Amino acid sequence: MGACYLVIPEMTSVNIKFYMGIESITGSGHETFSFQGNTLGELVSQLIGRYPSLKTCFEERDGLEPAPGISILVNSREIMWLEKMATRLSGGDEIVFLRFVSGG
Amino acid sequence: MFGRMGTMVYIDLTERRVKKEPLPNYLYEDYLGGAGVNARLLYENIPPEMDSLDPSAVVILGVGPLVGTIVPSSGRIEITAKSPVTGIFGDSNAGGDFGPELKFAGYDHLVIRGKAKEPVYLWIDNDQIEIRDARPLWGKSTWEADELLKKIHGDRELKTALIGPAAENGILYGTVIINRYRACGKTGMGTVFASKNLKGIAVTGSKDVKINDPEASEEIVEKMMKAIKSHPGFERFAAYGTMLIQHSYQAHGKLPVKNRQEIGLPEDLFARLSTQAFDKVKVRDLACFNCPVHCSSWHEVTEGRYQGQKGEKPEFVAVAAFGTNLGNYDMNSVCFFQNLSNQYGIDMMEFGNTLGLAMEAYQRGLLKKEETDGIALEWGDQDAIETMFFKTVRSEGSGKVLGEGVHRLTKRLGKEAEGFTTDVKGYGHSWGDCRSSLLWGLAYGTASRGGDHLKSFPAIDESGRKDLALQLFGTELAANPQSEEAKGKANAWFENYSAVLDSLGLCKFAFTWIGLMAADSKFPDLIAEALTAATGTPYDGKRLLQCGERIYNVEKAFNVRCGLKRKDDYLPLRMLDTPAPAGPRKGEILRPIYEKMLNEYYEARGWDQETSIPTSQKLKELGLEDVDQDLAPLRKPGKA
Numbered sequence: 001m002g003a004c005y006l007v008i009p010e011m012t013s014v015n016i017k018f019y020m021g022i023e024s025i026t027g028s029g030h031e032t033f034s035f036q037g038n039t040l041g042e043l044v045s046q047l048i049g050r051y052p053s054l055k056t057c058f059e060e061r062d063g064l065e066p067a068p069g070i071s072i073l074v075n076s077r078e079i080m081w082l083e084k085m086a087t088r089l090s091g092g093d094e095i096v097f098l099r100f101v102s103g104g
Numbered sequence: 105m106f107g108r109m110g111t112m113v114y115i116d117l118t119e120r121r122v123k124k125e126p127l128p129n130y131l132y133e134d135y136l137g138g139a140g141v142n143a144r145l146l147y148e149n150i151p152p153e154m155d156s157l158d159p160s161a162v163v164i165l166g167v168g169p170l171v172g173t174i175v176p177s178s179g180r181i182e183i184t185a186k187s188p189v190t191g192i193f194g195d196s197n198a199g200g201d202f203g204p205e206l207k208f209a210g211y212d213h214l215v216i217r218g219k220a221k222e223p224v225y226l227w228i229d230n231d232q233i234e235i236r237d238a239r240p241l242w243g244k245s246t247w248e249a250d251e252l253l254k255k256i257h258g259d260r261e262l263k264t265a266l267i268g269p270a271a272e273n274g275i276l277y278g279t280v281i282i283n284r285y286r287a288c289g290k291t292g293m294g295t296v297f298a299s300k301n302l303k304g305i306a307v308t309g310s311k312d313v314k315i316n317d318p319e320a321s322e323e324i325v326e327k328m329m330k331a332i333k334s335h336p337g338f339e340r341f342a343a344y345g346t347m348l349i350q351h352s353y354q355a356h357g358k359l360p361v362k363n364r365q366e367i368g369l370p371e372d373l374f375a376r377l378s379t380q381a382f383d384k385v386k387v388r389d390l391a392c393f394n395c396p397v398h399c400s401s402w403h404e405v406t407e408g409r410y411q412g413q414k415g416e417k418p419e420f421v422a423v424a425a426f427g428t429n430l431g432n433y434d435m436n437s438v439c440f441f442q443n444l445s446n447q448y449g450i451d452m453m454e455f456g457n458t459l460g461l462a463m464e465a466y467q468r469g470l471l472k473k474e475e476t477d478g479i480a481l482e483w484g485d486q487d488a489i490e491t492m493f494f495k496t497v498r499s500e501g502s503g504k505v506l507g508e509g510v511h512r513l514t515k516r517l518g519k520e521a522e523g524f525t526t527d528v529k530g531y532g533h534s535w536g537d538c539r540s541s542l543l544w545g546l547a548y549g550t551a552s553r554g555g556d557h558l559k560s561f562p563a564i565d566e567s568g569r570k571d572l573a574l575q576l577f578g579t580e581l582a583a584n585p586q587s588e589e590a591k592g593k594a595n596a597w598f599e600n601y602s603a604v605l606d607s608l609g610l611c612k613f614a615f616t617w618i619g620l621m622a623a624d625s626k627f628p629d630l631i632a633e634a635l636t637a638a639t640g641t642p643y644d645g646k647r648l649l650q651c652g653e654r655i656y657n658v659e660k661a662f663n664v665r666c667g668l669k670r671k672d673d674y675l676p677l678r679m680l681d682t683p684a685p686a687g688p689r690k691g692e693i694l695r696p697i698y699e700k701m702l703n704e705y706y707e708a709r710g711w712d713q714e715t716s717i718p719t720s721q722k723l724k725e726l727g728l729e730d731v732d733q734d735l736a737p738l739r740k741p742g743k744a
């Protein structure tokens with residue numbers, strides 16, 4: 001029998017901000033968060049592990065997706081214009097959870 | 105007459121004459137009311153060479169056919185005149201409940217010209233309109249004058265539209281303050297009042313707005329309410345209104361800091377200007393006439409330097425004007441300066457832009473202490489901001505220069521200042537960093553009243569409504585703030601839609617920001633149904649938007665006659681040629697993209713690419729043959 005290897009995904013450390021009432025769900029306005037993996041989906045599932053109520057900002061469609069009205073920005077770009085929950089993250093990225101508000 | 109009261113009033117302050125006339129058909133059919141009718145009247149009554157402060161120049165107040173009805177958020181008033189700040193088309197719009205009251209007194213429009221010998225105010229009590237002595241009110245703040253008028257007339261419910269000492273003292277961007285807390289803030293409408301020795305207007309009315317089909321009206325209003333309340337962010341809008349924008353700006357990399365040298369703030373500083381900071385002083389919710397959104401609220405500061413400040417919630421405009429743009433990160437001080445702005449009657453945005461420009465000039469050594477009356481214009485120095493505010497509203501020393509606005513200060517400072525001014529068509533542009541949000545940037549550039557976000561208010565950008573973008577503009581990318589796709593088309597559409605809202609008397613926050621962006625809202629059509637039910641004249645969404653297009657073309661034609669060309673639709677150099685210091689397009693230059701968007705905009709508008717003058721074909725299509733004739737000599741030979 002050969003050796004068995006357990007592949008542990010790399011840790012990525014990102015800066016997270018919660019705005020527009022979402023901070024009252026998490027009890028935190030901003031923090032640096034380290035998670036295993038390198039996609040937004042992985043980040044979100046681990047964040048929900050830490051803040052279970054954050055689940056209310058998401059719904060299951062083809063996997064977990066932001067609930068209507070919830071916007072997620074990676075480095076100031078909305079994930080709907082990136083790869084949605086598959087958006088790849090790098091160390092030091094800024095991820096903001098907020099609501100859709102456009103204003104002049 | 106249904107929906108409208110059917111009466112316009114011509115007031116000549118020189119002759120002390122008041123004349124009532126029926127509202128002509130062509131005006132309300134083609135221009136709807138409010139802003140639209142005002143724009144057409146301004147075009148007809150002010151020749152291009154006339155100075156905005158000439159006694160013969162008119163200033164026009166207008167309310168739309170849905171104002172004062174059961175349609176939600178229908179309390180807007182529009183004031184229109186040639187702007188003393190820019191010398192081009194000027195107008196300004198406010199909520200509150202002055203607009204409905206003017207209608208309940210029986211009037212759709214007031215056209216005021218002339219100059220009174222001594223300060224006066226207009227007293228309107230239903231059919232009675234009097235020009236009264238305002239000497240006891242002159243020099244008083246809008247809050248004091250409002251209080252005095254309520255005492256004089258023994259009526260606590262009196263509605264007022266008043267100027268403050270700033271306009272009386274000659275500041276160019278004086279405002280007209282509606283019932284103490286709402287501002288017709290843009291383009292110096294208060295200064296035009298002051299030039300006529302007009303302190304303001306007090307009105308009380310008790311008439312009904314007659315509705316053609318009340319039952320249908322009720323049904324439509326129910327649908328509108330449902331749509332507005334269905335927006336997933338409704339509760340947040342209701343709680344904080346435009347204060348949500350500072351959070352959105354901070355997240356999207358648009359928040360202007362220190363005259364736009366920087367974008368965005370570290371979180372500890374941002375927190376001092378956040379909705380949580382406002383929670384500490386918020387007391388209760390408030391609303392304009394018949395508004396389910398109630399986006400305003402009452403604040404009371406209970407500690408610190410600004411203890412005792414009370415008033416309506418600062419809008420995002422104030423947070424940027426006195427906060428981020430001046431490097432001042434303190435919500436209580438923003439409350440204080442907003443209250444002062446309402447009391448003295450000064451446009452916060454133009455003041456914040458002008459002082460921001462002066463502070464950067466000071467930082468660069470272009471302005472010296474000798475030129476600022478010994479004041480060190482350091483970022484975030486609340487004493488300096490307060491001193492300069494009072495110097496400005498009193499037109500004292502260097503405040504006199506600040507009171508002339510961004511454009512004139514840029515000229516005084518010289519060539520180098522062109523690299524960091526916010527001047528668009530003579531007015532400082534609105535707050536978002538255009539390099540991070542292309543559609544809003546284009547909107548600032550093309551706004552008919554100079555550098556403004558509300559003439560278009562293209563909220564599709566950052567709304568997440570790909571589906572609506574596809575439906576309206578043929579591509580989802582119109583909703584992507586970082587794509588230049590379809591931005592010209594979208595900007596033209598939103599300018600037309602906003603012209604409709606301003607003409608009917610509806611609030612853009614309720615009907616664009618929230619209503620249009622709520623799923624399945626069907627808004628242009630639903631508004632058309634409400635107008636049909638109110639007036640009995642059949643409208644559909646298409647016809648409404650064509651009215652909006654006609655109105656915007658008349659505003660454009662006014663500016664073309666004043667000499668404006670394509671070069672005037674550009675953003676200032678910092679936005680176009682300086683790489684964004686942060687945000688989603690960090691390091692990129694906007695100009696090549698802006699050129700493309702502007703070309704697409706002119707194409708969507710049917711305006712000449714080279715000169716920006718509306719083509720003959722477009723004007724004829726809109727039934728504006730007379731305007732076409734006026735513009736013909738201004739076109740290049742061979743261009744139609």
Ligand code: SF4
Nearest residue numbers: 199392395397399611
């Ligand atoms: S949404 Fe806000 S500004 Fe608009 S009418 Fe309602 S309370 Fe007034």
